[in-house]
């Protein structure tokens with residue numbers, strides 16, 4: 390087996406654990422449950438009136454042997470898992486043995502306590518749920534089918550009188566006339582840790598699902614490199630701001646910004662430095678703009694600035710500040726002299742009574758950007774009312 394181990398062990402990462410470590414956790418938890426069952430039996434037989442009244446001597450002996458067998462089995466499985474974990478070895482057999490032994494353990498308990506016992510029903514529902522959360526579908530289904538068939542077989546043998554029903558009990562502790570409080574409390578005590586285990590695993594699964602949902606939603610609207618808005622998020626916001634502007638009469642300015650000769654930076658310093666420049670640009674733009682403005686990266690080295698309630702003069706001031714700050718911020722490169730960058734900006738502004746949509750305004754800003762590039766770069770150009778972009 391390859392000695393590969395990529396297991397982080399914080400409990401919140403449970404679903405990322407290897408099958409080996411999940412099986413080890415299952416072994417330890419189930420082992421403790423079995424130890425609890427054994428402790429309960431020994432205590433009940435030796436120290437309670439319930440033992441005298443309701444437990445049969447041979448049946449209790451059989452139950453003790455089954456519980457003890459389970460405790461020893463889980464102890465050995467825990468040791469096996471620990472050894473695999475310590476040596477960082479993976480084993481296909483270990484999870485399989487654990488999954489099948491899990492079903493087998495509870496089958497034995499169900500048999501001695503009685504198949505109609507509510508705890509058996511609980512285990513029948515909770516175990517596959519836990520299994521499907523922790524392990525792959527095929528393995529768990531296989532175990533589920535085997536153990537369901539075994540339950541049915543035991544049931545058939547009981548119906549035919551070949552097996553005794555609930556051999557541990559010599560009398561039913563819950564009848565129409567008599568309900569043993571000790572038995573009911575014991576069942577609750579058995580069910581509680583099992584339920585806690587199932588709820589715990591379900592919680593981990595749901596928590597993971599919630600986190601993933603959040604991440605997916607964030608990814609859908611975020612540029613992964615810079616953490617700025619992506620094109621979709623920005624256009625959604627643009628559409629909203631235009632609707633607001635139509636109601637309030639306040640203008641919205643939009644600017645498309647493109648770094649100058651970025652290809653040369655990539656070619657000369659490599660993509661990693663190119664990415665570093667993009668991150669620096671994102672930081673500078675964030676610093677220069679108001680909190681109510683939105684910045685996004687809409688292409689490789691193309692950014693878009695959305696400035697609500699900002700007219701042409703206001704936009705000019707902000708953009709000049711951005712342009713200047715980008716010029717003034719050196720890019721540090723290890724072992725080489727720092728270099729400076731520049732960017733060109735195309736700007737347009739939604740006029741009062743404008744009915745232009747976001748795509749049309751964006752297209753105007755883009756055309757203005759083209760003009761800024763044509764005019765020599767490192768400058769801004771506005772889209773004029775005469776339908777032509779003019780350098781500022």
Ligand SMILES: Nc1nc2c(ncn2[C@@H]2O[C@H](COP(=O)(O)OP(=O)(O)OP(=O)(O)O)[C@@H](O)[C@H]2O)c(=O)[nH]1
Nearest residue numbers: 647648649650651652653655660663664688689690
């Ligand atoms: N490092 C890095 N480079 C990128 C990324 N996205 C696009 N690029 C690069 O950006 C460069 C864009 O080059 P061009 O479109 O020719 O533009 P330019 O060199 O900036 O020239 P002008 O815009 O005309 O000033 C290409 O080399 C792309 O590979 C990115 O996420 N990271």
